[in-house]
Amino acid sequence: MSTLTLTSPYIIIDFDSTFTKVEGLDELAAIALANNPEREKIVGQIRNLTDKGMSGEMSFAEGLRQRIDLLSGNRSHIEELISFLRTKVSDSFLRNKQFLSENTDQIYIVSSGFKEFIVPVATELGIRADHVFANEFLFDEEGNIVGIDTDNVLSTDGGKIKLLENLKLEGEVYVIGDGYTDYQMKESGLADRFYAFTENVEREKVVAVADHIATSLDDFLFDNKLMRSQSYPKSRIKVLLLENVHPAALKAFEEEGFNVEFVKGALDEDELCERIKDVSIIGIRSKTNITKKVLEHANKLMAIGAFCIGTNQIDLDEAAKRGIAVFNAPYSNTRSVVELAIGEMILLIRNIVPKSNMMHEGKWDKSANGSFEVRGKKLGMVGYGSIGTQLSVVAEAMGMEVFFYDEIEKLSLGNARKVSTLDELLSISDVISLHVDGRKENTNIIGKREFDLMKDGVIFMNLSRGHVVDIKALAEAIKSGKVAGAGVDVFPKEPKTNKEAFESELIGLPNVILTPHIGGSTEEAQENIGHFVPAKLLEFMNNGSSYGSVNFPEVQLPKLKDSHRLLHIHANVPGVLAKLNRIFADTNVNITGQYLKTNEHIGYVIVDISKKYTEEFIQMVKEVDGTIRFRMLY
Numbered sequence: 001m002s003t004l005t006l007t008s009p010y011i012i013i014d015f016d017s018t019f020t021k022v023e024g025l026d027e028l029a030a031i032a033l034a035n036n037p038e039r040e041k042i043v044g045q046i047r048n049l050t051d052k053g054m055s056g057e058m059s060f061a062e063g064l065r066q067r068i069d070l071l072s073g074n075r076s077h078i079e080e081l082i083s084f085l086r087t088k089v090s091d092s093f094l095r096n097k098q099f100l101s102e103n104t105d106q107i108y109i110v111s112s113g114f115k116e117f118i119v120p121v122a123t124e125l126g127i128r129a130d131h132v133f134a135n136e137f138l139f140d141e142e143g144n145i146v147g148i149d150t151d152n153v154l155s156t157d158g159g160k161i162k163l164l165e166n167l168k169l170e171g172e173v174y175v176i177g178d179g180y181t182d183y184q185m186k187e188s189g190l191a192d193r194f195y196a197f198t199e200n201v202e203r204e205k206v207v208a209v210a211d212h213i214a215t216s217l218d219d220f221l222f223d224n225k226l227m228r229s230q231s232y233p234k235s236r237i238k239v240l241l242l243e244n245v246h247p248a249a250l251k252a253f254e255e256e257g258f259n260v261e262f263v264k265g266a267l268d269e270d271e272l273c274e275r276i277k278d279v280s281i282i283g284i285r286s287k288t289n290i291t292k293k294v295l296e297h298a299n300k301l302m303a304i305g306a307f308c309i310g311t312n313q314i315d316l317d318e319a320a321k322r323g324i325a326v327f328n329a330p331y332s333n334t335r336s337v338v339e340l341a342i343g344e345m346i347l348l349i350r351n352i353v354p355k356s357n358m359m360h361e362g363k364w365d366k367s368a369n370g371s372f373e374v375r376g377k378k379l380g381m382v383g384y385g386s387i388g389t390q391l392s393v394v395a396e397a398m399g400m401e402v403f404f405y406d407e408i409e410k411l412s413l414g415n416a417r418k419v420s421t422l423d424e425l426l427s428i429s430d431v432i433s434l435h436v437d438g439r440k441e442n443t444n445i446i447g448k449r450e451f452d453l454m455k456d457g458v459i460f461m462n463l464s465r466g467h468v469v470d471i472k473a474l475a476e477a478i479k480s481g482k483v484a485g486a487g488v489d490v491f492p493k494e495p496k497t498n499k500e501a502f503e504s505e506l507i508g509l510p511n512v513i514l515t516p517h518i519g520g521s522t523e524e525a526q527e528n529i530g531h532f533v534p535a536k537l538l539e540f541m542n543n544g545s546s547y548g549s550v551n552f553p554e555v556q557l558p559k560l561k562d563s564h565r566l567l568h569i570h571a572n573v574p575g576v577l578a579k580l581n582r583i584f585a586d587t588n589v590n591i592t593g594q595y596l597k598t599n600e601h602i603g604y605v606i607v608d609i610s611k612k613y614t615e616e617f618i619q620m621v622k623e624v625d626g627t628i629r630f631r632m633l634y
């Protein structure tokens with residue numbers, strides 16, 4: 001938490017949909033009407049009245065009266081509501097409990113909701129009970145809600161204005177709320193500023209009249225240079241998630257308070273150039289290409305998450321030169337690819353695909369011709385990395401003889417045997433499976449010459465990257481019978497969304513299994529990725545740790561404790577650290593920890609410093625020659 005404090009203004013906070021994520025009265029109705037067959041309808045009517053009242057479309061007092069009539073609540077329902085509301089306090093209010101309790105004399109809740117449920121929830125975060133101004137219910141002897149206290153000014157139209165008038169606050173008064181009645185306090189001249197609070201709901205009519213928007217309480221505190229939990233409000237940081245990544249990712253970023261946009265498909269270069277301009281974190285899978293041109297438009301981008309294994313779709317060097325860290329999820333879907341490869345090789349070597357197709361046409365062809373076991377056959381793998389090694393172990397367990405060719409020296413697992421050339425591997429194998437990475441140099445490593453080297457009747461599989469195989473040559477090899485069966489999951493040109501058509505020379509060829517790049521698409525793998533990649537990105541954003549990055553100097557940092565952390569990314573030229581240290585010495589800034597890592601493009605310096613520094617010091621750090629990016633965490 002920062003120690004920056006100024007003289008705090010009076011802060012008037014709305015409760016429903018601002019202090020909490022929900023409307024208390026709507027939730028009370030949902031509880032009270034739990035056993036009512038008309039529940040959905042009545043709760044809908046109540047929500048409708050709430051919305052109309054909040055956006056100024058109907059008299060607030062009239063709306064409130066109608067809502068109470070529809071409610072049929074009693075005291076026991078209020079108890080249940082309080083427990084529920086405790087779980088629905090807005091994230092940014094929870095994060096800033098310290099600010100709320102340390103500035104309790106300056107803060108008021110002014111709400112058209114009800115004290116009976118507001119006081120127990122708000123006081124837990126440090127709000128004074130006598131600073132909660134809200135309506136009160138009237139109960140009958142059985143504890144049923146029969147009306148509201150009409151002597152309370154908040155039950156009347158313009159109630160919040162009258163209340164504020166009565167408070168006679170001297171000094172600056174700022175109002176934070178999501179409703180039109182909150183804005184009216186500013187309109188009346190009694191408040192100096194109105195912040196439309198949009199963390200939970202964004203009411204067009206309210207946002208239109210607001211002089212400020214607060215996307216979270218941190219945003220409000222940042223705007224007013226007040227003590228807050230986040231050095232820079234996360235609600236101002238935009239995260240763009242493409243290609244339908246697992247919802248766990250959306251949840252992870254939203255829970256941290258980021259402003260997240262979720263898109264189902266991929267975007268092409270031009271669309272991306274436009275959309276990426278205000279984005280700080282982007283999440284993609286294999287179909288979005290982050291090219292140099294895209295990066296040239298990405299002025300705010302700090303990190304890229306590849307929600308997959310492959311990162312060939314990203315210009316990694318260009319990203320590094322711009323101080324943008326890239327993370328992926330190695331191993332996350334390795335097992336899924338291996339299982340598909342095993343399944344496919346069995347189906348292909350048994351010639352199952354044409355047999356199954358014939359059955360669908362009503363034809364019965366019971367024969368063993370052209371059907372073999374995998375046991376005792378030679379599996380040849382090109383690429384012996386994460387997938388290759390795991391496939392080798394499973395294939396051996398099924399009695400296959402495993403051979404591999406890898407460009408770099410690799411020790412074999414189990415009885416797998418290394419061969420020294422690709423040509424040798426191709427010429428000895430009964431089943432060939434490609435598991436190389438997708439670097440550009442691997443384009444068309446398997447073409448006509450390579451198919452000619454293979455055994456007649458070979459089974460061929462590519463679940464790595466599409467551009468690795470010359471598809472035309474594969475189609476010819478299948479037609480000529482050289483390849484007796486093929487399993488292809490990846491293609492040189494793949495549709496960007498499920499709506500686009502798929503085109504390929506392989507369509508309609510016999511004993512060919514075509515799958516839409518789903519080798520890694522299992523629920524298990526996608527969920528793991530949906531947790532893993534956001535965790536890496538959040539560590540980088542919140543703590544500066546770059547451990548696991550595929551293009552950044554890797555640093556695993558301790559958690560930030562009672563100090564501020566300066567993250568400085570610079571071109572890898574000599575002398576930057578010395579220049580930074582000179583600034584620390586000249587400005588008397590005390591260093592409590594320092595880390596430096598470099599790679600061929602950039603240097604990454606992390607310095608933990610005591611909290612006493614000046615704006616001038618920050619400016620000097622930013623101006624060090626070679627600085628690419630600089631940020632401060634606390």
Ligand SMILES: NC(=O)c1ccc[n+]([C@@H]2O[C@H](COP(=O)([O-])OP(=O)(O)OC[C@H]3O[C@@H](n4cnc5c(N)ncnc54)[C@H](O)[C@@H]3O)[C@@H](O)[C@H]2O)c1
Binds near residue numbers: 310337384386406489
């Ligand atoms: N189909 C899918 O859904 C899916 C899912 C996951 C991964 N993949 C792809 O599978 C491939 C393998 O993934 P991985 O995790 O095992 O990668 P990896 O980086 O662990 O292994 C790749 C191996 O290939 C070797 N290699 C690279 N080029 C070579 C060449 N020309 N000749 C011989 N060896 C070469 C490397 O040295 C390395 O050992 C990648 O292209 C990845 O993108 C596809």
Ligand SMILES: O=C(O)CC[C@@H](O)C(=O)O
Binds near residue numbers: 333
């Ligand atoms: O999910 C994807 O789009 C890609 C899956 C796979 O090719 C990977 O690289 O992990």
